[in-house]
Amino acid sequence: MVLLKCARVTNFLQRAVGTKGLTYSTRARKKPGFQQANVVILHKDLADDFEAFCRANSSPLPLLYRSKCGEWSAGPLATASDIREDCPEYCVFENGRLMKKVSSLSSFTSELEHMVTFYLGCSFGFESALTAAGVPVRNVEQGRNVSMYKTSVPCIKAGQIHCPMVVTMRPVPEDKLDATAQCTHAIPLAHGGPVHIGDPKLLGIRDLSRPDYGDPVDARPADVPVFWACGVTGVEAVKSCKSALAFTHSPGCMFITDQKAEAISPLSLEPAQRPLTFRISQDPQHYSMASERAVQQIRAIEELAVEDPGSRGIRALFLQDELLKACLSLSHSSSVLITTGFPTHYMHNPPEETDGPPGALAMAAMLQALHKEVVIVTDQRALEMNQHIMQDAVEKGVIKSAVPVISFQSNGPDSALHFLCGDGDPTKPRFDHLVAIERSGRAADGNYYNMRGVNIKHLLDPIDELFTAASTIAGITTTGIGDGGNELGMGKVKAAVKAHMPNGKLIACDVAADFAITAGVSNWGGYAVACALYVLNLCPVHQRYLQRGLGLSPTPEQQSKWAECLPTVAKEEEMLRILVKYGVRSGKTANLGLEVDGLTFHPYHSDIIQRLRHLTYD
Template identity: 50%
Template sequence: MAFTLHLRSRLPSALRILILQKKPNIRNISSMTGELQPASLVVLPRSLAPAFEGFCQANTGPLPLLGQSEPEKWILPAQGAVSETSMSRPQFWKYESGTCTGSLTSLEQFSEQLKDMVAFLLGCSFSLEEALEEAGLPRRDPAGHSQAGAYKTTVPCATHAGFCCPLVVTMRPIPKDKLERLVRASCSLGGEQGQPVHIGDPELLGIKELSKPDYGDAMVCSPGEVPVFWPSPLTSLGAVSSCGAPLAFASMPGCTVMTDLKDAKAPAGCLTPERIPEVHHISQDPLHYSIASVSASQKIRELESIIGIDPGNRGIGHLLCKDELLKASLSLSHARSVLITTGFPTHFNHEPPEETDGPPGAVALAAFLQALEKEVAMIVDQRAWSLHQKIVEDAVEQGVLKTQIPILTYQGGSVEAAQAFLCKDGDPQTPRFDHLVAIERTGRAADGNYYNARKMNIKHLTDPIDDLFLAAKKIPGISSTGVSNWGGYALACALYILHSCDIHRRYLRKAVGPSRTPGDQAWMQALPSVTKEEKMLGIFCLLYTSRCV
């Protein structure tokens, strides 16, 4: 006896004969041909169907839902629709109370239970082999042409009504000089499903060893290659376990059904600059690449040109590094915790001796980092702590900053002291900050002293905060940036551009969880503006005038 299911969408005859058959017409993804596309199958009790549907909708990257059956619509196929075959193999995993209890070639013995169950089809149509061919790269199969490895990550999917599990990803090694070509081909052919979720060090995803995949067979990265990761529908296996259903079924890894159901979100037509990705190398230790659209990248490059203008003809052009604003903003976009420093003594006859450039840009950047829900702190000279504390308090009162940010100091004295400050318990494996930003900050000269523009030694007014930047170079996971006051504003604006970019936002969230709307109101309110600049100038005038009297 053989059964099939009725889906809410149109089904081809190939699908209407497969669910309960002992037939090998559940195919491996790598052998997909024709107009049919492969899909993985999850079967759950009817009571859990709405919750699982919501879970898929909250995590469309790894779980693109193509269709689902209606309860009590499991019926016999037409007689003779299935030809006999002498071969069969396991096609499904059986779950009881969240535990996988075995594999099955057929669900026929569960025909009564299936009457009160719902089947879900999850799209997995993206063909990496086709993308490799499109990019002019050789096809790379694991040994024996078996299933390529997939890995459980520490990236949590968005939870929904009892369903929770980590993201599962697949990996392929790609020559680093071919990364952008492959990523563009992947996005062109696979739409959202073709966009990678991570490029670089697997430990940033919580994957300890590429040689030990959770599913399938490992593929080794050769010298000059970079691991690239895509979301996998095998994420659904963790979801099935998490719900603890008394009985559930799922397609085994490497086994798919063939359907002509299409992903409604798959884009068509030529790609626009907003949908063409650019790949950017943002860190070497750990190895990390980021992605943004051509459109977003170009806007940030235009910002860089603006802040590089030298109206005073001071000859600062040689200090500018091409694409550094783009690289710094991408790094900050991925950071969780940011430390900002500012402060440059310029004279001895006033109290405070600070110039007013630096703190405004630092506050502008801090305001936008707060809007992105990142941890942010400021570190200043100890003698200027009360000044900057008051600046922050007034900025909060004036609505420039959302909340208070910690004001820290550092007197240093050794490499060990700098490492102890930057890392939890002094352990370089657990840095407290992901990114350090210096805005109009004095730095040490080759002779160990600090000088102002008039070549006067100001070492007695300056704490060795630059020791932290020197130490950060030797601590994996900490990046650093030095910018002008204008650069602080530009970084805030560049972050806004990135977080208004669909491609970058999806890469940031690893294709799981809901995506915030481009131009989110909280982000717009946190941007620098004329009104905020006037408020900050008022704060500075009051503070500096009162201290000079």
């Protein structure tokens, strides 16, 4: 007996046994380890639009092969195949509506002579790679088809074709997220790496127990929902274009090729392509992703920013990867509120110091370049001065466009909620990230102290209330940047402040941020945030994840604009000159000059800026 090619044998068996009640895992055991394909069949007049749609949305629709008009076989994928018979079940659409499901398309042969077939990669192709990496595949364990969901994420339109992206979901143990991301990222023809990890509501999915396609899959207690782009997006595309007649595979009833599915070892990936995952929010649960190379760069930036030339002992407050996780969160944000201002010089007018505002503007400049909405909140007492400083900074080229500078007044227990959320509704936050840099923070006794232990509460508005309110509002993340432990947000490390910093038990800030970035000088922490955001947005792994696998890589023009917004020695020196013009003094010495925290701009701060830039471009 002559043995038929693998795909034909398997597809013949599928038809012979029928598909009713036949789950994916049953079929997979007949043909383990082979690449499977989603199928879309459209009239030839729509073929070019659909191919363009696939090219623009390659993550959900990785194009394996486009047939010639009227071609039944897919020679490059499976020898002796016949698309009229080789899927266990097909969907028949008329004018965008699903009319019926059939086990064969032979009765439509005359219509198919004027149609083009598209074979698209399928995530079933990477399940063997997950298994090889030691990642449990829950849908296979449970004998179920994978769960598939329509999302609120729009694909990029091409011609007449537009639709939301469809995703698959597989629950994965948290300690297997890195392995999961790495082994699937290496297989782009099976949709590549995840497009979202965490809360399904961030994709517009309300209920995981009610998939739009496939079967519900049960998660274990330590599992995290992981989502991949799905080829069933092609089904939604067919519905959207309302072709008089079109066909797709029935979800889960795939065309099986003769090609082996890849099983890539994560160890074989280059650092620039090896994803690492990090949790950036607990409420809602949200993880982000960057390449190992980008992570290494940002860790080097973080280590430089925490250098302590003043020998203040701030290394005792340092937590690794706070810069990385804060910047991953900021990269996902759309609207950021920044606060700064430490009136340590209570004997002078103004009492502000030169640490804080330069770092705040450095962050704001990069966030603006990344198309984030940015607002700065400060004390009413210093509002007019800071608005003038902002105007001067624009005129001198420190920042390209002015950031709104506003104040916050507490008029009752709900003031912070109404400031942060439209109509005081916690489901409508105006900002999704709050950043405090060198902002005096409230101590446990309700007062605000400088490093000498002097109470300066009378000079401050209660901006801390915004951070404490944010901790109760889902969807708002907070970051604090400090160099002594008495700054807003540094309550996350207050135990270390009390144990290691002078006057620590008195001055330690009691208000914690989600992320606490420790720096030798707080401005350096702001510069580090700007540099890390630049690194992340040049990282192809992070960019892909940020865009849900849709769209193109940043253009050289975009990259150039981001680079122009990085801190430079010239810009930061100019910023200090502007502060001195308004009487703002060095924090440690009260000198009115180009000095921050007792360190002259040259050589200390200029050297750090140059080294940060070197690490950023490395």
